[in-house]
Amino acid sequence: MRLIYRGANYECNSSALETRETDLLRRHQGAYQRCKTLQETSYPLTYRGVRYTTEQVAEALSSAPALRTPQRLVYRGQQYIKHPNGAIETVVAEKATRVPDTTAELFREVNRVHQENLRRNLHHRLMMAKQQGNQTLVSLLEAESEQLAL
Secondary structure (H helix, E strand, C coil), X not given: CEEEECCEEEECCCCCCCEEEEEEEEEECCEEEEEEEECCCCXXXXXXXXXXXXXXXXXXXXXXXXXXXXXXXXXXXXXXXXXXXXXXXXXXXXXXXXXXXXXXXXXXXXXXXXXXXXXXXXXXXXXXXXXXXXXXXXXXHHHHHHHHCC
């Protein structure tokens, strides 16, 4: 059968794969079913132009080291640990520690600079409102100045 995918033409030889049932069971939609496996051990496959066989995939999977150590994972900001036996343990966030004095001093300095910027900006806006003769805006800006205690 001739097929086209994203502009690439190719021939599809959809020969039926021969399978056999195994002793393994799987649960699907509440019902147990026997798993099936391929009769032959090696089928030719192609992915993005690279040719390989199912036998090569099985060898690669069997030679991959099994994970024997817990994995620390994060999903949507929540940390959890997945153990080799399949158990999942959520990680409780640690309590905040005391901020070192040097950092606290830095925060105070940043706050001082921020307050100075607010004062300078408000003073500029007040002068511009007075120049334009906008008494409503002048009264609002003076009220804002009192609220900010500048």
